[in-house]
Amino acid sequence: MKEYHTSIQIERPIKAVWDFLTDFEKYPDWNPLVGELTGELKVGATIKTYIRPLEKAFYPVLLSVKQGSEIEWQGFQGAKFLLAGRHYYRLESLDDQKTRLDHGEYFTGLFSFFISPRLLKKMEDTFIQHNETLKHLLENER
DSSP: OEEEEEEEEESSOHHHHHHHHTOGGGHHHHOSSEEEEESOOSTTOBOEEEETTTTEEEOOEEEEEETTTEEEEEEEESSTTTEEEEEEEEEEEEETTEEEEEEEEEEESGGGGGOOHHHHHHHHHHHHHHHHHHHHHHHTOO
């Protein structure tokens, strides 16, 4: 299994961060990675996500939706045993005005072995950029 994880503290209440993250229609306006995100926010639903750097749409299934604290989905290439990616957002309230966002992805399947450390680092850096953009927008929207 290959994986990467990022974390950032945002100076906004958890509800504000959750509301921003779950406003899928606005992703193309701010998200450096995701050019489109559509679908219903419920476990078992298939969503569409267009990944800008890859210029490709994926159709992952929502595995977990915990209101106000977690979204997790899984997509795959070909078949799950070949390559699957499990993406997550997890929020934790640090106090009334601070939230920690944990954001990452796990890759499994036969082809995950061939994901190079360099490519993983590039993907992690993109997630860091995503997190910093989210933080900037949320902290300056007041």
